[in-house]
Amino acid sequence: MADSERFSAPGCWAACTNFWRTRKGILLFAEIVLCLVILICFSTSTSAYSSLSVIEMIFAAVLFIFYMCDLHTKIPFINWPWTDFLRSLIAAILYLITSIVVLVEGGNSSKIVAGVLGLIATFLFGYDAYFTFPLRQQRHTAAPTDPTDGPV
Template sequence: MADTDPSPAASVLEKLKSYVRTRKGSILAVEIVLSFIIIICFAASAYGGYSALAICEMIFAIIFFVIFMMDFDKQIQFINWTWTDLFRAGIGAVLYIATSLFCVIGGSGDGARIAGGVFGLIAGILFGYDAYTVFQDIKNTRGRSAASTDDRV
């Protein structure tokens, strides 16, 4: 007898496929992949300590990916997930750009460090774009909710 109900793993896989096709899902997926590449580059470098930033940002991106993919942001209402995501992306952009510039400028003779810095600059731009899109969503949502419905005007 065949089970007609899809298994929980199949529904998670379908949520994953559909979420990666969205703009936010694809941005978070690329952030995760770029952070992983940066971890590999910095781990191969003589200065492996720079990989801590990439590890933290990758973990945060994975957490937010899972939260948004599984719609936990709609179930856990006591945290403002939009603002939290804006701070995550904004801080990640600033830290990636600063660290990557330092690695690219001072990384002579260490190709892995320079490669990590270049990928870090790309990640910093991507995180900045993510922060910009989240900020635009906040701005558009605030403009709609702040509209006056008073008939006396």
């Protein structure tokens, strides 16, 4: 296949949209949307906690683009499974802490909604961390137990 055929618009579009159908693509898209909704809730309540949503939304969008366009295979010096795992684990921890603080602090209804959505984001990012844990994905092959055919 020639380079012009491989990078043509329909072929490139199909390669990019195939990622949307994977579990990882759905998780990253849900994280982006949830971070955007939490950001809107924090913005309407004039809360100072909106930076967490902005940072996590940017990180999720960057990884979404990298995975969707298959750029992670072209940058081999970054360990992508560990990068993604640590991103989602740190996000889950930070959302848990922020949500607890916001809910204990109280305030107007949009701040409370942001706190509840932050708890939902904690579970979403936690599930993503569990799903992308690199050591869980490694498969060990059993050592051969058959006797060798050579002289004994």
